[in-house]
Amino acid sequence: xxxxxxxxxxxxxxxxxxxxxxxxxxxxxxxxxxxxxxxxxxxxxxxxxxxxxxxxxxxxxxxxxxxxxxxxxxxxxxxxxxxxxxxxxxxxxxx
Numbered sequence: 001x002x003x004x005x006x007x008x009x010x011x012x013x014x015x016x017x018x019x020x021x022x023x024x025x026x027x028x029x030x031x032x033x034x035x036x037x038x039x040x041x042x043x044x045x046x047x048x049x050x051x052x053x054x055x056x057x058x059x060x061x062x063x064x065x066x067x068x069x070x071x072x073x074x075x076x077x078x079x080x081x082x083x084x085x086x087x088x089x090x091x092x093x094x095x
Contacts, residue, residue: 019054026054045070046088049081 019026025034031047033040042050048070053061067081 019051021054026050028055042088045080046085049085050088 017027017029019028023036026032026047027034028051031044031051033042033047033050049066052066052069063081070081
């Protein structure tokens with residue numbers, strides 16, 4: 001049985017169009033990510049992963065739930081999820 005999830009900070013509401021964190025701003029409507037005002041190229045699926053995690057800030061989101069949300073009913077391998085996560089980390093750490 002999973003342990004209860006403690007929320008450390010309030011999660012942005014799903015209606016939030018812009019979510020800011022560190023030097024970044026994610027535009028949920030357009031699917032754009034900006035750092036210090038400059039647009040960062042991020043493919044659609046890695047952005048969807050980032051958006052899902054931002055909308056569930058402070059919560060643990062299980063891999064199966066993430067795969068279900070990102071796959072649109074198709075089968076998604078954990079390796080694909082790992083690749084999306086790596087793309088987000090590369091963009092955030094090296095720009």
